[in-house]
Amino acid sequence: MAEATSILPLRLTSVTLQARGQTLIDGISADLQAAGRSLILGPNGAGKSLLLRLCHGLLRPTAGRIDWAGGNGERVRRRQAMVFQDPVLLRRSAAANIRYPLHLRGIPRGERQAAVDEALAHAGLGAVADRPARVLSGGEQQRLAIARAWVTRPEVLFLDEPTSNLDPAATRAIEELILAVARAGTKIVMTTHDLGQARRLADEILFLHHGRLLERTAAADFFAAPRTAEAAAFLKGDLLC
Amino acid sequence: MPRYPLTDLTAAFALALDMLLRVDRDLLEIVGLSLRVSLSAVGLAALIGLPLGAAVALFRFPGRLAVHALLTAFMGLPPVVVGLIVYLLLSRAGPLGVLGLLFTPAAMIIAQCLLITPIIAALSAQTVADLHEEYDEQLRSLAAGPGQTLVTLLWDGRFRLLTAILAGFGRAVAEVGAVMIVGGNINHATRVMTTAIALETSKGNLALALALGIILIALALGVNLAAMAIRDATRARYG
Numbered sequence: 275m276a277e278a279t280s281i282l283p284l285r286l287t288s289v290t291l292q293a294r295g296q297t298l299i300d301g302i303s304a305d306l307q308a309a310g311r312s313l314i315l316g317p318n319g320a321g322k323s324l325l326l327r328l329c330h331g332l333l334r335p336t337a338g339r340i341d342w343a344g345g346n347g348e349r350v351r352r353r354q355a356m357v358f359q360d361p362v363l364l365r366r367s368a369a370a371n372i373r374y375p376l377h378l379r380g381i382p383r384g385e386r387q388a389a390v391d392e393a394l395a396h397a398g399l400g401a402v403a404d405r406p407a408r409v410l411s412g413g414e415q416q417r418l419a420i421a422r423a424w425v426t427r428p429e430v431l432f433l434d435e436p437t438s439n440l441d442p443a444a445t446r447a448i449e450e451l452i453l454a455v456a457r458a459g460t461k462i463v464m465t466t467h468d469l470g471q472a473r474r475l476a477d478e479i480l481f482l483h484h485g486r487l488l489e490r491t492a493a494a495d496f497f498a499a500p501r502t503a504e505a506a507a508f509l510k511g512d513l514l515c
Numbered sequence: 516m517p518r519y520p521l522t523d524l525t526a527a528f529a530l531a532l533d534m535l536l537r538v539d540r541d542l543l544e545i546v547g548l549s550l551r552v553s554l555s556a557v558g559l560a561a562l563i564g565l566p567l568g569a570a571v572a573l574f575r576f577p578g579r580l581a582v583h584a585l586l587t588a589f590m591g592l593p594p595v596v597v598g599l600i601v602y603l604l605l606s607r608a609g610p611l612g613v614l615g616l617l618f619t620p621a622a623m624i625i626a627q628c629l630l631i632t633p634i635i636a637a638l639s640a641q642t643v644a645d646l647h648e649e650y651d652e653q654l655r656s657l658a659a660g661p662g663q664t665l666v667t668l669l670w671d672g673r674f675r676l677l678t679a680i681l682a683g684f685g686r687a688v689a690e691v692g693a694v695m696i697v698g699g700n701i702n703h704a705t706r707v708m709t710t711a712i713a714l715e716t717s718k719g720n721l722a723l724a725l726a727l728g729i730i731l732i733a734l735a736l737g738v739n740l741a742a743m744a745i746r747d748a749t750r751a752r753y754g
Contacts, residue, residue, distance in 0.1 A: 358652065362650055364671055
């Protein structure tokens, strides 16, 4: 599925989202480069999920521009994937869920099975391949959602608080899977409000508060010496409002 | 066939059971035609109604709201009126008179199909709309096209849609007005359970009417039980 030119970097220019008179995302400008894991950090209601949906194209900004280096349209859409906070699994078996995006992309039937088996094994779901996806445990469902997103080898994987409803063991499995996906060359853009998770996963932090991008810093620098008072307060565990 | 006075219900009931047990030929023929007509009608109606309902639920096209409103309103179409319309279409002077379908099982299938297509379409529109709310972002994220979305939602709603189809079958097999008008209740040709019950009752031949009535009730019960069983089983399995 290799293509000559990358769709990255992704450039946001003064991206703004307003709804019912409220400004939810306020003039965010940023470049997301091809390499690494970018974590969008911030308290609840900061606009993290909205920013992810804007980047992925599920929402349109009311002002500003979102430009992929690889152009626009179908090709760009098919080179990215997203995993939602609550995984939306099809009412089919785990294997059929992974087969589905391959089917949508017109991958020949004969080539699908190997990719499906590999993705299932990768996510540690080989044993439950034939079980209905919706009876799997929460952690298994989210790993399945990641495997389904990864099976098309996207250049960018957006993840929206993928572990927010999971226990520590399940969270660990998800994080390992995300790291493996990143190692295989996929750009990770992920939201979290969990500081520990941000420490474990981030190459760089985009700190969001009230819909504004307050700072963007390499992870090590961010945790050692945040540049804004809000980020410092958030790191200390103060309640931001 | 022996005749009984109206008061002799027990005897009629006994004879009805007897006919059921020894698998009376006339009875079998009537039940068979009923099933053939109604199953064909429900099959056709599903072929039309499922995609139609899904399209109404998913796509924004001119007149969409009007179509949706019509489908919902037509869920309660009076069978005799549907029968009358199909009669006018198929009668020798009508636009489709050349086909020579009036008073044949084909005419009955057409009438029942018209009767239940709105039911299946309206119920599947609801099912698909509910499912779409849940799946919309995920399917857009996976870059599914409009046609792919429609097929996906129909397939993932398959068990709920099956209950819509069963509802259509239940209505088709139990209606009498439409098949009476376009079929004519001709013995050995277009006589189905409901028209036979109407006729035999008016003739005072209660045994055959009762036997058919028992089968019809059993079918209706069976259809509803099946619908409930499907709903419960899939809720447990697929969430």
